[in-house]
Amino acid sequence: MSGTDRPVLAVLCGEQRPPDMEPIESVASVRYADAGELPSALRGADALFVYDFLSKAVPGAWHAADRLRWLHIASAGVDPVMFPELRDSDVVLTNSRGVFDAAIAEYVLGLVIAFAKDFAGSLRLQQQRTWRHRETERVAGTSALVVGTGPIGRAIARLLRAVGMRVAGAGRSARQADPDFGDVVASDDLARHLPGFDVVVAVAPLTEHTRGMFDAGAFAAMREGARFVNVGRGELVVTADLVSALREGRLSGAALDVFEQEPLPPESPLWTMENVLVSAHMSGDVVGWRNALVELFADNFARWCDGRPLRNVVDKHLGYVPSSR
Amino acid sequence: MSGTDRPVLAVLCGEQRPPDMEPIESVASVRYADAGELPSALRGADALFVYDFLSKAVPGAWHAADRLRWLHIASAGVDPVMFPELRDSDVVLTNSRGVFDAAIAEYVLGLVIAFAKDFAGSLRLQQQRTWRHRETERVAGTSALVVGTGPIGRAIARLLRAVGMRVAGAGRSARQADPDFGDVVASDDLARHLPGFDVVVAVAPLTEHTRGMFDAGAFAAMREGARFVNVGRGELVVTADLVSALREGRLSGAALDVFEQEPLPPESPLWTMENVLVSAHMSGDVVGWRNALVELFADNFARWCDGRPLRNVVDKHLGYVPSSR
Known part of the structure; x- marks a missing residue:
């Protein structure tokens, strides 16, 4: 002024x-x-x-x-x-x-546990007044790749590590011995690294380089039965490819807080897929x-x-x- | 032999x-x-x-x-x-x-986060194809009292601490500087300590001393809006008193994996209460x-x-x- x-x-x-x-x-x-x-x-x-x-x-x-x-x-x-x-x-x-860092990290950890313990399945059974015991999964000992190594990704990595997960990051350039991630792999080389992880968390900034990075090729590279969490931007994902990967059972679940189109349109198939958790772009909004x-x-x-x-x-x-x- | x-x-x-x-x-x-x-x-x-x-x-x-x-x-x-x-x-x-220690600890941590982030609300909105942004809560900085200081309680305390919660235990005898709990308060004196916590986790063994320990008096002593998690035994709780405390809004939520009668009978009001998460005695069964x-x-x-x-x-x-x- x-x-x-x-x-x-x-x-x-x-x-x-x-x-x-x-x-x-x-x-x-x-x-x-x-x-x-x-x-x-x-x-x-x-x-x-x-x-x-x-x-x-x-x-x-x-x-x-x-x-x-x-x-x-x-x-x-x-x-x-x-x-x-x-x-x-x-x-x-x-x-x-x-x-938003710490709040989103808690949100992601909660989603990872919710999948492992099938909280959504329990809620659906509860709505039917149905008692059905199921075996659950351990979280400790499983692995997560956090795609995006900014402060939100770092907070996620720290919290997933705190419960005993093996964590790595994917960022602009590969490096080792990062204090939060340990190994950081290069995002350009993502498909080569995706098979090594049970959970893939998308939290990269949306840029020309990251738009659509989670496409059919990426989902095909993921471990059979892997889970995908998006708390970054909907446009990181080719939604149609994600839907296919979920329908084919390649991915066992996806938790999506962000979407290519927000609000998510009523006609989106994501609303009704049992292995998808939809929330309204709120993971950091405490x-x-x-x-x-x-x-x-x-x-x-x-x-x-x-x-x-x-x-x-x-x-x-x-x-x-x-x-x- | x-x-x-x-x-x-x-x-x-x-x-x-x-x-x-x-x-x-x-x-x-x-x-x-x-x-x-x-x-x-x-x-x-x-x-x-x-x-x-x-x-x-x-x-x-x-x-x-x-x-x-x-x-x-x-x-x-x-x-x-x-x-x-x-x-x-x-x-x-x-x-x-x-x-069961580590698996139950993960389950409890997941429930605590699920309440803070209203995962159940998101799932219900998803079923209605309804996009509704809500504010969520932080978990770090909130507090939990773990009632039961055996190895399961210890594993729970360690995991809740790992995400930044303030934790104390309630056991047979009060003591300080416990490696997992810090402070342990005497279960006999529970009502005096309950007001100090946002979350109360029941994981005590079922004995003559603990049967029905969570009754109207205990729920009245809890912090307004507190949450109650039972992964111990259903008989630790006077179910009718819990239902009243939930209906009156004294408690804002309860996650129950165990019940006085299992399977939980179809006529139980717990099935249909929106602030109750029911699961089928499976928290440790990975x-x-x-x-x-x-x-x-x-x-x-x-x-x-x-x-x-x-x-x-x-x-x-x-x-x-x-x-x-």
Whole structure:
């Protein structure tokens, strides 16, 4: 901002405005806007807070961003704002890395145990008032490949290790002796490594390189009866190929919190497949998450006003915040 | 056994005989019997292997046990064989302590996460093809009281701690600085301690002291919205009091793997309560559990033949194997 002018902050939100904004409103002119109002809110704005992180409205309103210098998104994945004009601009992009890590890790661990102990089967039997003893599986001693070695993947790896699973990661470049993953294999070489694991967890950022990485070839490479967990982005998966792999019994189960199309359309076959667990893009959204998102933004906003370095600056060519490791 | 006579082993089983018995059959006369055949099998038998550990047939056949010296039961709980005539006899009682510990611990951890993340709610919404985002809860930072400090309780405590929960135990006598529990409070003083925990896990042995310990008073003492997990014995709980506590919303959920009456009768209200997870007494029964049970028995059988000390000798007045700690 220039001199003593109050900075102008546009906030893209739906009906639900972000909480805890008073401290920011006291030092900035804040314009709350929905998708339709975004162009006029962006005109003359210095910064944009994409609170409605699922909105796809930013590219279409970009023409009005005549003095924008900073865009912060209330999510870990930045794929909704990775369009060429932003990528090639000088606008700094930051994300909400860190807010969701531990919660998503618990969610994934719970899903892994739920499959091993067939909680879904127990619930269906309960609905039929049917008592049927079944043998269950141990979790300790089984193995998981966590595809995505950012902080969420790391938190997942730590928690799966804590219950005795053998864990490896898949990331941009292969390496060994990683503190959380032990071995990291190269994502480019995924199919060669997939056969070695009982569970495959997708938590990679959505980029040009990762879009559709879980396709027929990947599912064919997985161990017979493997399970697949997606807490990353739906577009990492070729859904039709996943459905085939599940129908053919190659995979024994899939737990999906994210989908190519959200909300998942009523006609999707995934809803009714017994070996699929569907949830509504919520794995990281624990009570208080909205406050945590605004708290992170407010900290970055104070840094931005003071000219201090921002947290979570996204490498716009990679499509995520590069790891400091 | 006397001299070179082959020992006579009675095995109480249902339709399903124990696996892997060949080594024992090569050195003993083995009589497989169901409940009706048990008296004639017991007559002249030196040892009894209660493989059908849920059977209540032993007390009624006891009159025929004219030379029995050892009874081994294929379960951790010995309550089905804790009748006065056995308790007051010289017959040595051993159990299957150790076989179920780690599997039950995983099961309990899975249930705790399933509640926090509302997996049951997600499954019900999936059945209705309904996309509904909800906020979930963190598990780390919440607290659990594990009532029962035997090896299963210890395994549960270790696993809940591993995901960041605060854990304490409740056992016969209060103590501090326990390696697994930290603090152990006295079960006799349970109501005073129950308010301090988000989750209460019942895994105590069923004895005269523990029968019905979870009654209206206990549920009233629990934290508003607490959750209750029973992987011990159904008779630890006054079921009607539990149902009331759930209906009144004092407890926000209960996961029950064991029941006063098993199979749970179709008319039980527990089947249809949305905040109750019912499973069919299977928390410890992982693939291979029957082999593990027979392996433990076979090891004890070899010890018994050789006159070496048996593993898992139950203190018949306590009703469980006293901890070596």
